[in-house]
Amino acid sequence: MAPGFATDIRPLFRDEPDVKTMKRMGLDLSSYDDVKATAEGIYARLENGTMPCDGPWPKEQLALFKRWMDEGMAP
């Protein structure tokens, strides 16, 4: 089954500091619409390790985000 935002992706973003900090930057990582609209940019940051700013995601998390994108970004 294709991964979904609510079940698989939202839990990857920590309420703090990820959601809280990025909300101040104008990107709501807890919002399906925001993450879907910015998915390429988010993935680029996750992949190059510049976000989150306190350490890169494990490769399993990165792969799950990529798969969510590739398989249609379900809600």
Ligand code: HEM
């Ligand atoms: C998984 C978690 C995170 C993701 C996916 C993420 C994603 C992003 C993205 C895509 C941008 C560029 C926004 C744009 O171009 O409009 C950005 C900018 C920024 N983020 Fe995050 N972020 C995350 C967590 C954090 C955390 C934890 C911090 C700070 C502790 C942080 C601080 C910033 C800052 C200061 C900027 C603006 C400056 C810059 O572009 O480097 N982010 N983030």
